[in-house]
Amino acid sequence: MMIKKMKPSLIALGAVLGLCAALPASAQFQKAEDAIKYRQSSFTLMGTHFSRIAAMAQGKVAFDAKAAAENADILNTIAKLPYSAFGEGTDKGAPNRAKPEIWKESAKFKEAADKMVAEVGKLDAAARGGNLDQIKAAVGGVGQSCKACHDNYRAKETN
Amino acid sequence: MMIKKMKPSLIALGAVLGLCAALPASAQFQKAEDAIKYRQSSFTLMGTHFSRIAAMAQGKVAFDAKAAAENADILNTIAKLPYSAFGEGTDKGAPNRAKPEIWKESAKFKEAADKMVAEVGKLDAAARGGNLDQIKAAVGGVGQSCKACHDNYRAKETN
Numbered sequence: 001m002m003i004k005k006m007k008p009s010l011i012a013l014g015a016v017l018g019l020c021a022a023l024p025a026s027a028q029f030q031k032a033e034d035a036i037k038y039r040q041s042s043f044t045l046m047g048t049h050f051s052r053i054a055a056m057a058q059g060k061v062a063f064d065a066k067a068a069a070e071n072a073d074i075l076n077t078i079a080k081l082p083y084s085a086f087g088e089g090t091d092k093g094a095p096n097r098a099k100p101e102i103w104k105e106s107a108k109f110k111e112a113a114d115k116m117v118a119e120v121g122k123l124d125a126a127a128r129g130g131n132l133d134q135i136k137a138a139v140g141g142v143g144q145s146c147k148a149c150h151d152n153y154r155a156k157e158t159n
Numbered sequence: 160m161m162i163k164k165m166k167p168s169l170i171a172l173g174a175v176l177g178l179c180a181a182l183p184a185s186a187q188f189q190k191a192e193d194a195i196k197y198r199q200s201s202f203t204l205m206g207t208h209f210s211r212i213a214a215m216a217q218g219k220v221a222f223d224a225k226a227a228a229e230n231a232d233i234l235n236t237i238a239k240l241p242y243s244a245f246g247e248g249t250d251k252g253a254p255n256r257a258k259p260e261i262w263k264e265s266a267k268f269k270e271a272a273d274k275m276v277a278e279v280g281k282l283d284a285a286a287r288g289g290n291l292d293q294i295k296a297a298v299g300g301v302g303q304s305c306k307a308c309h310d311n312y313r314a315k316e317t318n
Contacts, residue, residue, distance in 0.1 A: 028211065038207050041200035045240065048197050052187065077236045081204065 029085060032093025039085035040096065042078055049075040050142060053127065057139040065130040072120075072127035079120040083113040095158040102153050109153060116145040188244060191252025198244035199255065201237055208234040209301060212286065216298040224289040231279075231286035238279040242272040254317040261312050268312060275304040 029035035049071040055061040056068055086102055086109070102109045123138035188194035208230040214220040215227055245261055245268070261268045282297035 029207075034207070037203055041203040044196055044200040045204070045237075048188075048193075074236060074240065077233060078204075081233070 032090045035085040035090040036094040036096045039082040042082040045078050057136040069127045072124040076124035097155045099153050112149045119145040191249045194244040194249040195253040195255045198241040201241040204237050216295045228286040231283040235283035238276050256314045258312050271308045278304040
């Protein structure tokens with residue numbers, strides 16, 4: 001069912017029950033294309049900030065503890081955002097690379113998303129601590145969680 | 160001058176002087192199109208989270224203090240991001256609506272960006288406080304700062 005079609009009835013339900021805040025997160029997007037654009041934007045920002053820390057972990061850029069902590073803090077905020085934009089009916093509506101498995105095995109997808117958020121949390125903690133070895137280990141964990149989701153849930157081509 | 164062309168010399172300079180972290184923020188993007196995609200993504204997320212608070216301020220959605228505070232907190236993090244992606248040479252490289260005035264009157268543009276960040280900071284403070292009247296006032300301030308920048312620095316059509 002499309003978000004576009006769901007929304008009026010859900011809003012009416014929310015208004016009646018006074019449960020707006022308890023509605024599925026997907027209902028926060030008016031159209032499927034809004035949800036797609038939102039999650040893609042989240043991943044763009046995550047990729048930018050993670051890659052700046054990864055470059056330090058890999059020795060490609062001089063380690064700057066303050067910059068690492070700032071980037072990890074931003075990453076930690078944004079990492080929590082995209083999951084809410086994978087609601088039912090957001091598989092189509094704009095070009096995107098989300099595989100049908102996201103909705104077919106939604107519990108496993110949620111687990112993978114939670115894993116990524118947890119790994120980013122560890123990276124944020126490591127970056128606050130300022131120890132490069134701990135940051136390197138945490139970057140590895142985040143990278144693996146990115147890759148796991150991309151392997152399982154991101155198609156090679158846009159649909 | 161394009162970022163793409165600037166980068167190697169800037170990186171070499173940074174490596175020699177050990178001043179990577181002090182390089183202009185624009186140098187953090189490998190290509191102009193990366194900077195454009197990054198700032199557009201920031202605005203997409205900002206618009207989403209601001210509109211959720213604005214909907215409460217306008218009475219279109221029931222006021223939920225916790226949701227308002229969460230959205231304002233996210234907005235407050237992301238509002239600080241896009242300015243860094245308006246470096247010299249990022250006017251072209253991907254379809255975008257940035258007006259040449261951004262780089263012609265860069266001090267005024269910086270002032271407008273700072274104003275927006277300050278207004279978002281006030282909204283974040285108001286949302287933490289949970290007082291709807293204060294949130295309404297702060298939403299107005301943020302809205303005006305969005306509009307001022309859009310009026311002056313955003314073209315109607317993509318270039």
